[in-house]
Amino acid sequence: MYIDIITIISAGFAAAGVVMILNRLTGKRLPRWAIPAGAGAGMILMSLANEYRWYPRTLNLLPAGFEVISTAEHSALYSPWTYIVPYVDRFAAVDVAGVQRNAEQPDLRLSRVIVFTRWAPVQVRPAVFDCALGRSALLDPAAVFNDDGSIRVTRWDQTGADDPATAAICKEG
16 A cells, blocks of 8 residues: 555656656747646546556466456446546455365365555455365354364355356366
């Protein structure tokens, strides 16, 4: 967040500087409001660039072995251009490389689901996936691992085998 503020302010100064140079090159023919208008335009453009570049930039920071399972595009009335070109402000990824298995329960897989949201802390949630029945559950403190490797959770979600998270975790034999 602080980096965004610094880049936006820097863009304002840079744009104001460009307008000042243009004013000097044109023999000071630009109106007096051109410099603050240029600074404001530079700040707005940098703010928009930061919003639209957040998702690709965050994807590049994901470690190897994570697979994106869902994205949420942002559109809002106060920024009408987002209805034409929405941007991703939230996505979830699953840790495919870090899947844990139990030999006694080969259809159950344990992994992490990570939810990234713009301007919010990253949420890391352990999850269990039942590949045989096509269901999954986020683990909470009430989850109990039995001696035979099975698990009791508060609620199973019947996601189906075609669910992106379940498919990503269960694709390997």
